[in-house]
Amino acid sequence: MRRRGILLLGGVLLPATARAMTPCEPGTRAGVLAELRFGLLLPNGDDVTDAQWRTFRSDILDPVLRSRITERDEPPVTRPRPQRIRAVFAEVRASWSPDAPPALPPEVQSVIRAWTARFPEAPVEARLLPVCIAVR
Template identity: 75%
Template structure:
């Protein structure tokens, strides 16, 4: 499975060769409140120890442009397919796997920002 996803506009039929799915979009803040940065080594350890084993699926990541408001922040976005039944009327709650990843991040990096949302998407097989 490739995460070559495009937004599924209210889950309209996906193109041939793709299927409807749900992506978790997690955003991890890499600058801590006291000004320290999460290092690449710390990120790699978190990914190897928590992210990949918990999700057990292909993960893509990208760094977002830094923001300065309300305080400086660098963010790494992670996208991964998750099991969730999508309803356009009521987005599903975050799966337990996503919640556990968020808790693990906060346990390792107290007060470091982390957020997640679920997105319907058409995923390549």
């Protein structure tokens, strides 16, 4: 079975095929990437503003994850109700097992708790991906 991975190159994410536990190509190394998806439309219909997002990023994301963060807005989701999503990718320390996905690292759990505290009931989800990361 093939897994889809992410290749991190100079802060730009490009799709790349990566298999867990398969050696990476020269110039890359094995890693684990956290993908966090934040819903930017609150249940009462208000938006998380760009200023609120920048504050969350500077107060929480950058200092807690302490690695290069790449973010992108995803196309709006219309079901079950309208939602704007911002996806964030950051390298994290985790041991990858082909038998079971690893537990979310404490720093990822901390980001999720901080988001929920600032924006109660706003959606947030996270998953870990095995990847080959460009060596700088």
